Amino acid sequence: MTYNSTPSPTAGGRTPEQPGRILRNQDVATLPVLRALLVERNVTRAGESLGLSQPATSAVLARLRRRFGDQLLIRVGRDYELTPLAASLLSRIESATEALERVFGDDFDPATTNRQFSLALSDYTVAILFEELNRILAEEAPGAGLDLRPLTTSSHFDADALIRHTDGVVLPHELVQGYPGRLLLRDRWVCVVAESNTVISSEPTLAELALLPWVSQFTHSDPVSFPALRHLRSNGIEPHVEVVTDSFLSVPFLLAGSNRVAFLQERLARRLAPVAPVRILPSPVDIGPLNLSLRWHPTMSDDPGHRWFRDALGRAAERVA
Numbered sequence: 001m002t003y004n005s006t007p008s009p010t011a012g013g014r015t016p017e018q019p020g021r022i023l024r025n026q027d028v029a030t031l032p033v034l035r036a037l038l039v040e041r042n043v044t045r046a047g048e049s050l051g052l053s054q055p056a057t058s059a060v061l062a063r064l065r066r067r068f069g070d071q072l073l074i075r076v077g078r079d080y081e082l083t084p085l086a087a088s089l090l091s092r093i094e095s096a097t098e099a100l101e102r103v104f105g106d107d108f109d110p111a112t113t114n115r116q117f118s119l120a121l122s123d124y125t126v127a128i129l130f131e132e133l134n135r136i137l138a139e140e141a142p143g144a145g146l147d148l149r150p151l152t153t154s155s156h157f158d159a160d161a162l163i164r165h166t167d168g169v170v171l172p173h174e175l176v177q178g179y180p181g182r183l184l185l186r187d188r189w190v191c192v193v194a195e196s197n198t199v200i201s202s203e204p205t206l207a208e209l210a211l212l213p214w215v216s217q218f219t220h221s222d223p224v225s226f227p228a229l230r231h232l233r234s235n236g237i238e239p240h241v242e243v244v245t246d247s248f249l250s251v252p253f254l255l256a257g258s259n260r261v262a263f264l265q266e267r268l269a270r271r272l273a274p275v276a277p278v279r280i281l282p283s284p285v286d287i288g289p290l291n292l293s294l295r296w297h298p299t300m301s302d303d304p305g306h307r308w309f310r311d312a313l314g315r316a317a318e319r320v321a
Contacts, residue, residue: 030060030063030064030067031093031096031097032050032097033046033050033052033057033060033061033064034060034064034089034093035093035094035097036049036050036057037057037061037064037072037073038072038082038086038089038090038093039090041073041079041080041081041082042079042080043057043058043061043073043080044057061073068085068089070083070085070086071083072085072086072089073086107304108304108305108307108308110140110141110144110305110308111140111141111142112143113141113143113144113305114143114144114145115144115145115305116144116145116146116147117144117145117146117147117167117305117309118146118147118148118149118165118166118167118168119146119147119148119149119166119167119168119169119170120149120150120151120162120166120168120169120170121148121149121150121151121169121170121171122150122151122170122247122248123150123247123248123249124248124249124265124268125170125184125185125292126148127248127249127268127271127272128185128187128265128267128268128271128320129184129185129313129316129317129320130316132315132316132317132319132320133312133313133316135316136312136315136316137312140312141308141312147166149162149166150246151169151171151218151246152218152246159171159175159176159295163176163179163295163296163297164297167296167300167306167309168294168295168296168300168310168313169294169295169296170184170292170293170294170295171292171293171295172290172291172292172293173291173292173293174291176293176295179295179296179297179298180295180296180298180301181293181294181295181296182293182294182310182313182314183291183292183293184292184293184294184313184314184317185267185290185291185292185317185320185321186289186290186291186292186321187265187266187267187289187290187292188265188266188287188289188290189228189263189264189265189266189283189287189288189290190263190264190265190266190269190280190281190282190283191204191209191261191262191263191280191281191282191283192251192252192255192261192262192263192264192269192278192279192280192281193255193259193260193261193262193278193279193281194252194255194256194257194258194259194260194277194278194279195277195278195279196256196257197255197258197259197260197261197279199212199259200212200259200261200281202279202281203281203282203284204261204281204282204283204284205284206232206235206236206237206284206285209232209237209239209261209284210232210237210238210239211240212240212259212260212261213240213241213242213243213258213259213260213261214229214239214240214241214242214243214260214261214262215241215242215243215244215245215251215254215255215260215261215262216229216239216241216243216244216245216262217244217245217246217247217248217251217262218246226263228263228287229241229263231285231286231287231288232285235285242260243260248264248265248268249268249272251264252264252269252272252273252276252277252278253276255276255278256276256277263283263287264278265290266280267320294310294313296310
């Protein structure tokens, strides 16, 4: 059996065009004119909106009519009305124009964008950073949207996939290497217990931490793999983890009414104190600083919108520093 590389005629006798040829036969440059004609429903006004003369706009309309095999605009009295085909095109023209602008345009205007930025991050980052980020978005990019994807225990182990499928990931600096990054927040781990907890002293010892039950974060597969708890293990302490959660915000509430103890970011502990009272205690082990960085895929580094969003995150972080 042999195969003919020449496409077979359709039922109407017309040979179908290959996808690439269909795209080449479309005059992409006429798309803004088509949009203006469908929106304005007037040749003169459409031309004026694009800086084109009336004859030039009419010539493009004639070419579009041939391209679609349809009148598109029909004069009814002193006005023009859209044909059914033109009305259906109007419903798709905005997204098509926006897509072309993303492909060919070098400029990004935050004031007019409706781009949605996606981030993978913990609720700690939201609680500390997003009040200021919200202000920046409201002032500079009121049409921009956010798609926030919470970090989970499993996602920590697949940061590469998160970076590929989002605009960025906010994680402790040392957890992700090999990607462009920007330091956002500096914090430190503190020991926290419920305000009602009288079992532990104001300056806990390693022996006390070894006896008390713990709340741990992001460690379902290995409860003591949480970086702060690893420091206890390195000091000969095997913490008894009673509760594991993928939420930093929940920690003070999981301590309430119990003798549990946890490590928590100092900024968050102080921010939540009015609604979930905790005592902040010095840690008997040096856990080291907590540095949170934004990491993104290198293919996004030169994207104008992405550059603006990174800068907005950086400015928000500076305001809470």
